[in-house]
Amino acid sequence: MSRNPQLNEKGALQHLLTIEGLPREILIHILDTAASFINVTEREVKKVPLLRGKSVFNLFFEASTRTRTTFEIAAKRLSADVINLNIATSSQTKGETLLDTVDNLSAMHADMFVVRHATSGAPHLIAQHVGSNAHVINAGDGRHAHPTQGLLDSYTIRHYKRDFTRLAVAIVGDVLHSRVARSLIHALTTLGVPDVRVVGPKTLLPTGVEQLGVRVFHDMGVGIRDCDVIVMLRVQNERMKGALLPSEQEFFKSFGLSPERLALAKPDAIVMHPGPMNRGVEIDSAVADGSQAVILSQVTFGIAVRMAVMSILAGN
Amino acid sequence: MEIHIKGGRLIDPKGGTDVREDVFVAEGAIAAIGRAPKGFHADRTIDAKGLVVCPGLVDLSARLREPGFEYKATLESEMQAAVAGGVTSLVCPPDTDPPLDEPGLVEMLKSRAKSLNLARVYPLGALTAKLKGERLAEMAELADAGCIAFSQADAAIADTQVLWRAMQYASTFGFPVWLRPQDGFLAQDGVAHDGDVATRMGLPGIPPFAETVALATMLQLARATETRLHVCRLSTAEAVAMIRRAKQEGQQVTCDVGAHHVHLCEVDIGYFDSHCHLVPPLRSQRDRDALRSGLADGTIDAVCSDHTPLDEDVKRMPFGESEPGATGVELLLPLTLKWAMEARLPLVRALAAVTSRPAAIMQVDAGAISAGAAADLCVFDPDAHVRITPESLRSQGKNTPFIGYELPGHVRYTLVAGQVVHESVA
Numbered sequence: 001m002s003r004n005p006q007l008n009e010k011g012a013l014q015h016l017l018t019i020e021g022l023p024r025e026i027l028i029h030i031l032d033t034a035a036s037f038i039n040v041t042e043r044e045v046k047k048v049p050l051l052r053g054k055s056v057f058n059l060f061f062e063a064s065t066r067t068r069t070t071f072e073i074a075a076k077r078l079s080a081d082v083i084n085l086n087i088a089t090s091s092q093t094k095g096e097t098l099l100d101t102v103d104n105l106s107a108m109h110a111d112m113f114v115v116r117h118a119t120s121g122a123p124h125l126i127a128q129h130v131g132s133n134a135h136v137i138n139a140g141d142g143r144h145a146h147p148t149q150g151l152l153d154s155y156t157i158r159h160y161k162r163d164f165t166r167l168a169v170a171i172v173g174d175v176l177h178s179r180v181a182r183s184l185i186h187a188l189t190t191l192g193v194p195d196v197r198v199v200g201p202k203t204l205l206p207t208g209v210e211q212l213g214v215r216v217f218h219d220m221g222v223g224i225r226d227c228d229v230i231v232m233l234r235v236q237n238e239r240m241k242g243a244l245l246p247s248e249q250e251f252f253k254s255f256g257l258s259p260e261r262l263a264l265a266k267p268d269a270i271v272m273h274p275g276p277m278n279r280g281v282e283i284d285s286a287v288a289d290g291s292q293a294v295i296l297s298q299v300t301f302g303i304a305v306r307m308a309v310m311s312i313l314a315g316n
Numbered sequence: 317m318e319i320h321i322k323g324g325r326l327i328d329p330k331g332g333t334d335v336r337e338d339v340f341v342a343e344g345a346i347a348a349i350g351r352a353p354k355g356f357h358a359d360r361t362i363d364a365k366g367l368v369v370c371p372g373l374v375d376l377s378a379r380l381r382e383p384g385f386e387y388k389a390t391l392e393s394e395m396q397a398a399v400a401g402g403v404t405s406l407v408c409p410p411d412t413d414p415p416l417d418e419p420g421l422v423e424m425l426k427s428r429a430k431s432l433n434l435a436r437v438y439p440l441g442a443l444t445a446k447l448k449g450e451r452l453a454e455m456a457e458l459a460d461a462g463c464i465a466f467s468q469a470d471a472a473i474a475d476t477q478v479l480w481r482a483m484q485y486a487s488t489f490g491f492p493v494w495l496r497p498q499d500g501f502l503a504q505d506g507v508a509h510d511g512d513v514a515t516r517m518g519l520p521g522i523p524p525f526a527e528t529v530a531l532a533t534m535l536q537l538a539r540a541t542e543t544r545l546h547v548c549r550l551s552t553a554e555a556v557a558m559i560r561r562a563k564q565e566g567q568q569v570t571c572d573v574g575a576h577h578v579h580l581c582e583v584d585i586g587y588f589d590s591h592c593h594l595v596p597p598l599r600s601q602r603d604r605d606a607l608r609s610g611l612a613d614g615t616i617d618a619v620c621s622d623h624t625p626l627d628e629d630v631k632r633m634p635f636g637e638s639e640p641g642a643t644g645v646e647l648l649l650p651l652t653l654k655w656a657m658e659a660r661l662p663l664v665r666a667l668a669a670v671t672s673r674p675a676a677i678m679q680v681d682a683g684a685i686s687a688g689a690a691a692d693l694c695v696f697d698p699d700a701h702v703r704i705t706p707e708s709l710r711s712q713g714k715n716t717p718f719i720g721y722e723l724p725g726h727v728r729y730t731l732v733a734g735q736v737v738h739e740s741v742a
Contacts, residue, residue: 020516098633099632117634119634119635119636119637120518120634120635121519121587121634122634124587124588125632125633125634128587141518142634143520144518145518179518182516182518206521207511207514207521207523208511208515209515211512212515
């Protein structure tokens with residue numbers, strides 16, 4: 001097996017493809033750097049020149065509004081030139097291969113690719129293919145990873161809870177199909193969270209998920225008891241069509257986060273969600289809009305975290 | 317042409333012999349072993365000192381890509397690859413385009429192959445029309461055209477009524493049925509073994525019971541219909557145990573494993589290496605160990621290459637979108653030798669898995685060296701290691717996870733019907 005493809009010879013971050021296998025110091029460095037950018041986003045002139053003259057290509061092979069927008073804002077606040085490519089509606093439908101597309105963009109001197117793709121591993125393939133001057137950021141690939149989301153979730157947790165090493169965090173819902181869950185699990189176990197739990201029906205938990213260092217619960221009431229952080233995952237409507245779940249109502253009844261359930265967690269527990277939310281499916285509106293929800297902070301912090309990742313990659 | 321193969325180490329797995337003897341070839345056959353027959357006059361002498369002389373290899377699965385997939389590989393390129401790998405007889409599965417479900421296609425393939433004068437080709441006929449698992453193919457006609465058995469290749473038959481009837485019909489004529497056990501529903505959308513690696517990497521999984529559920533069905537239907545069943549490409553420990561039990565209970569069943577699965581497991585996927593996207597998927601280390609011990613104790617009868625040459629473009633894709641399969645006919649001998657070394661098995665036993673035993677499954681006269689038998693031979697240097705590179709492979713497909721490996725066994729000469737069809741300098 002070759003060297004970790006996201007680190008360069010010096011062990012510094014060349015690409016951000018997954019959180020798995022990244023040393024704790026790198027994660028902390030990203031979070032600390034993000035903290036320094038929080039002020040930028042609150043200034044009147046929200047720009048720093050760290051990426052001036054660099055071009056960032058947003059390569060979205062799968063539809064996304066929120067993630068693409070926050071990457072775009074992050075790049076622009078770093079003074080980069082941003083080019084958005086919505087490949088789902090462009091050349092790939094004309095038969096051009098993924099790597100052909102990347103070659104063409106490399107010829108336009110792209111410095112950074114922000115890639116979202118429906119198939120696990122696509123950003124790895126691109127990273128192995130681009131020249132050593134280019135950087136690839138995974139903005140979500142299949143079920144595999146969504147590292148900047150895992151980092152912004154970690155940032156949010158640190159912001160509200162300070163110390164990772166005394167926390168219980170429950171991740172609830174469709175872990176099977178979730179790149180968000182995988183990245184967050186790797187981030188939390190690396191950052192020293194002693195009690196990471198996943199909660200869901202057996203149909204939505206991947207085989208051997210406990211190997212990732214989590215405890216598995218099928219009873220929501222037990223799974224979130226005394227937790228400091230509850231992360232609700234989005235349950236996509238299409239899961240109801242197959243043999244995975246019978247109905248939205250039944251899912252909500254067993255695994256939805258209602259105010260009554262939330263009361264089982266610690267009184268100061270925070271509620272997170274990567275968005276977009278399905279109110280009434282995985283989360284009750286009263287919780288989503290309640291005082292313990294930090295869902296909008298996640299979005300704000302997401303910009304700072306993405307600025308941090310881009311500036312660190314550009315510096316390496 | 318009379319050929320004297322001199323001073324070699326003669327290994328005949330069928331007879332269980334491993335001796336230093338000369339071999340004399342005349343008129344396409346083995347004329348004598350040990351001492352030259354009367355009146356023998358060598359037109360050519362092959363110095364086999366330090367080399368092993370064994371039966372030409374018999375490969376139970378090699379896709380030659382004709383008809384239909386000539387852009388991936390051609391009969392010429394793949395037959396050259398076969399003899400370069402010491403393979404002198406091979407079975408080609410029916411998953412061509414169109415599938416081998418018509419006698420005319422089989423006859424054409426056989427005559428094209430024959431005209432090349434390289435390895436001997438034994439086609440498998442489609443068990444059902446177009447491999448769709450709905451209507452029976454014309455098995456008797458296909459057998460007349462030269463099919464040695466009937467198969468679905470990698471297309472499962474979902475409808476068990478059809479599977480039952482297909483076996484009944486095949487059994488009427490005594491035709492063997494070769495099937496790869498995989499339940500299509502359980503394997504749906506899967507691209508990797510449903511285990512730790514797939515969970516970490518977010519790859520849709522194929523659970524091990526996709527294999528064993530299908531295998532249980534096949535074994536029971538074969539028993540009920542008295543069909544001679546050959547189970548293709550085992551991948552799980554539980555399937556090995558099931559075959560072991562069936563054999564102990566006296567069922568007439570044989571099975572094989574792909575050479576890649578003897579060596580690799582899910583961990584080798586590494587960072588989404590699409591060359592490890594195989595059918596069946598590479599499974600856990602425990603499964604691989606069970607395959608190796610099943611092979612060593614004879615539960616698994618044979619190793620095959622499951623040769624699947626692909627063009628580069630279909631591998632330069634994200635893992636799950638890439639086409640599964642690996643080129644392998646040239647690696648069958650090296651991978652078998654590597655296994656023999658690691659398992660500390662005598663060569664004569666290990667080579668049986670790629671010579672006499674697959675020949676017995678095919679019910680053809682091959683895979684043995686004896687006076688009067690066809691002179692299909694492989695002469696190789698067991699001590700030489702060969703570095704596998706795209707350039708070193710004759711196959712048009714360069715898709716193998718073993719690129720960069722140094723593997724044991726350098727084929728020096730391959731003979732088919734007494735003709736040297738491949739030779740390579742030391």
